[in-house]
Amino acid sequence: MDGDLMPEPICLVENVNGSLQVNDDATQYLDGISRPVVVVSVVGLYRTGKSYLMNCLAGKQTGFALGSTIESKTKGIWMWCVPHPSKPGHTLVLLDTEGLGDVDKGDSKNDAWIFCLAVLLSSTLVYNSRGTIDNTALEKLHFVTELAEHIKVKSPSAAGQEEEEEEEEDSQFVQFFPNFIWTVRDFILKLETEQQGQVTEDGYLDFALQLKKGQGRKVSEYNLPRQCIRNYFPTRKCFVFPFPASQDNMSRLESLDEGDLYPGFLEATQHFCKYVFTNSQVKTLKGGHQVTGRMFGHLVRVYVETISSGNMPCLENAVVAMAKIENQAAVQEGVKVYQSGMEQVSSSFPVRVDVISAEHQRWSKMATDEFLKRSFNDQHGEYLKTLTEAVNKHYLELVDQNMERSENKCWELLSDLSKDMNEHLQKGQYATPGGYELYCSHRDSIVSQYHLEPNKGVRAEDVLEAFLQKRSVEANGILQADKKITENEKKIKEEREKAALIEQQKKAAEEKKVETERAMQVEKVRHEERLQQMEMKIEEEKRLQVEELDKAMERKLSEQKDLIEKNYKEKAELMGLEIEQLKKEKDQASQGFFKTTFKPLLEVGAEVFSNVLQYKLMRSALKGSPV
Structure with a gap:
């Protein structure tokens, strides 16, 4: 579905009588998008023209309902997925939220959760006002001051630490929060201030967000929303x-041609869209x-279900929940790649050990690559271990199948x-003088023809050894009954039979040893590759975390x-403490724990698997045969 267009917006989060619930049709559509998403949400008071901006970002004149009356048209959160206009291979997800402060709803708590969801889900948050x-x-943007009361960064820890943790999380x-854009509609003032004269739009916002000096409740209330936006x-x-x-046309914006819109408004809209397309980043998790x-x-469902259950959304918990879902799916995809690839080998059974082990190495690496594309936050290597065990289990089953096919084919x-x-045996043709020589001639001919037959697989020498061992009793009986051969010659020939059997046993054992060593070497290389793959993945995740902290x-x-x-001065000093805390987190994130956490876990698993594989390759028990 990555290449499909969503023809029109769809409700993502339904708001029914103040209760939020996820629309399954919307998440089902999202399930088909494997590309990264850039998520832009718009929030603001109802009837401020939010939906018009989102239609512009979608490159459409209509889509999100604009409404032309005092009634709020958007309920809950509506979503429109479109190909990103300037980032190939990315999807632009536009979220139009229910208007805050709807007089018909009269539920500020519900408004707060809508606002929180917009913050949690977006990579760019647009606040629209008039x-x-x-x-x-x-x-009116008091919701931003309540974010700390509705969102947690880390999982709740021991009692008595809540207040300290809240300040730290603040x-x-x-x-983790999105970039913030304030769009001011129907603006008629001049962009200038008494102190600075003419200012830019950004300068106008910075001026509005300046803090007041002093103490007291009024100063604190004045500074709080400004400080929250800044921090x-x-x-x-x-x-x-x-x-x-014109006023007459304001109620039918979605049906107006560009020629009916004021040039200044069109220019501002184009400037806004270009900025959003260029500067909005891919949505990321903690x-x-x-x-x-x-x-x-999945993220939408995690947050909405958490809110609906009466709990507080937690960024850390969301990452854990998302990682579990994605890592389990990544394991399944990795196993699927391996099994699909090895089907090509199993269809050719029996094959030599080096063939199956080489293919195992190739497809096992591809399975790990596929797993690592989707997996993340596999902090203890639990899911990589699960994948490795599943791949190895299937490989051992194939080793058994290959042996069985080889044994059957050889017999x-x-x-x-x-x-x-x-x-000849049934007719008694070997029970005559000279019968032993005839028997040996026929047996040697069978062995020669057997050796000439290609693609017998891993059990070729073992089966031949069992065949000769079984025939040795028969050969000895014919030898002892052959009156043409003297007793002394019988003893010599009997010793020669035993020597030939011993030689075949050595040959079978040596071949098993060589093949086993070859397979074990391949597995050793594969194990080292797997460690390198995981180490690279961990280094990439570490780089992203450090990059996040640097920003x-x-x-x-x-x-x-x-x-x-x-x-x-006082606020600057407090900011300094926050910076020091971020530096400590960066130092911790930069520490390597691969060797102490992942490597031992994978080493133990690899050792167990190697022992089992070696046993399977070296075992010599063969099925009986009618031969």
Whole structure:
């Protein structure tokens, strides 16, 4: 479905009487998207024109319901998936949220959860408002001040640490929250301030977010939403839009041609869309893991079900839940790749040990590659171990099948080659003087023809040894009954028979040894490859985590610099403590734990498997045969 277009928006999260639930049709659609997703959410008061912006981002004039009355048209969260216009191989997921402050709903708690979901799900959050960015507008954005009460970064730990952890988590939001864009609609003021004169749109937002100095409740209430926006979101951007059209046309925006819209509004819209397309990043989970459409569907379900159960969404728990789902699926995909590839080999059984072991190495590596494409956060190697065990189990089953096919083929071949000899035995043709020499001639001919037959597989020498061992009793009886041979010659020939059997036993044992050593060497190489593959995966995850922390520190340092310049000494010092905490996390993330965590686990599994494989290859028990 990656190449399909979603013809129109679909409800992703239904809001029925204040109860949130996931729409299965929407997540089913997302299950078919394996590409990374860039998720843009729009939030804001109802009837502020949010849906129009999302239609523009979708490149469509209609789609998300605009509505032309005072009634809010969007309920819950609606989704529209479209190919990303500037990032090939990516999907743009647009989320239009229910208008906040809907007078018909009158449920601020429900509004808060809609806002939280938009923050949790998006890589870019667009806050849409009308008029100006003043204190009234910021007071209406009180939901941002409640995020710390509704979202946790880490799993709850021991009692008594909650307050300390809340303060610590409050400073960590910047690592995981989306980029923030404030769009101001129907803007009629001049972009200038008394202190700075003419300013840019971003300068206008920064001016509106300036903190007041001083103490007291009023100053604290004034600063809180501003401080949250500054501290929580990694980037801030502002766009102001003039009126789009004449008052008469405002109620039918979706049916207007471009010629009916004011040029200034069109220019602002194009500027906004270009910025979103260029700067909105792929949605990531805590730890820097990129989210695909399929993962996004799981993420929505995890958060909504958590909220519906009365619990608080937790970023860390979401990663664990997502990792479990994805890693289990990654194991299945890896096993499927291996089994599918090895079917080509098993259809050719019997084959030599080096053939099956080489194919095992090739397809086992491809299975691990496939697993690593989808897996993430496999912190203790649990799922890689599960994949390895499943692959090895299937391989050992194939080793048994190959041996069985070889044994059967060899016995069938010897049975066919022995038909004439069996007829001679039944007719008593070897029970005459000179019969032993005739018997040996026929037996040697069978052995020669057997050796000439190709593709007998791994049991060729073992089966021949068993064949000769069984025939040795028969040969000795014919030898002892042959009156043409003297007693002294009989003893010599009897010793020669024993020597020939011993020689065949040595030959079979040597071949098994060589083949086993070859297979064990292949397995040793495969084990080293697997360790390298996992180490590279861990290094990549470590790099993403460090990169995530670097971005957070960069943002915090920028905020600290701004606070120092504006002489907010106390707040700058607190910011410094947050930066130090991020540095500690970065140092911890940079530490290598592969050798102490993963390698021993995989080493033990590899040793057990090698012992089992060696036993299977060296075992000599053969099935009985009618030959």
